[in-house]
Amino acid sequence: MATKTISITENAYKRLANLKNENESFSMVIERVTKKSDFENLKKLYGILKGKAGKEFEKSILDARKSRERLRDKRIKEQLVQWRG
Incomplete structure (x- = not known):
C-alpha cells in the first residue's frame, strides 16, 4: 500500500492523538473520522x-x-414491587 507524508500542526496532531484508540494507526483514525456518517x-x-x-x-x-x-413500564413496576417487598 502506498503512503504519503503530510505536515500538520502540533494542535492537529494532538487532536488526532486524542481520537486514536490503543491498537489504531493514525491512518485508521483519519479514515474513521472522515467516513460518511x-x-x-x-x-x-x-x-x-x-x-x-x-x-x-x-x-x-x-x-x-x-x-x-x-x-x-411493566418491568419498572414489577421491580418496584420486588424492591418494596
Whole structure:
C-alpha cells in the first residue's frame, strides 16, 4: 500500500492523538473520522417512502415504540414491587 507524508500542526496532531484508540494507526483514525456518517447515508433515503406505504411504515414504528414503552413500564413496576417487598 502506498503512503504519503503530510505536515500538520502540533494542535492537529494532538487532536488526532486524542481520537486514536490503543491498537489504531493514525491512518485508521483519519479514515474513521472522515467516513460518511450514518446521518449522511440516512439522508439519501429521505422521502423514499411516500403515500400509503410511508404512512404504514410510520405507524408500525410508532406502534413498536408504544409496545416497548409498555413493556418498560411493566418491568419498572414489577421491580418496584420486588424492591418494596
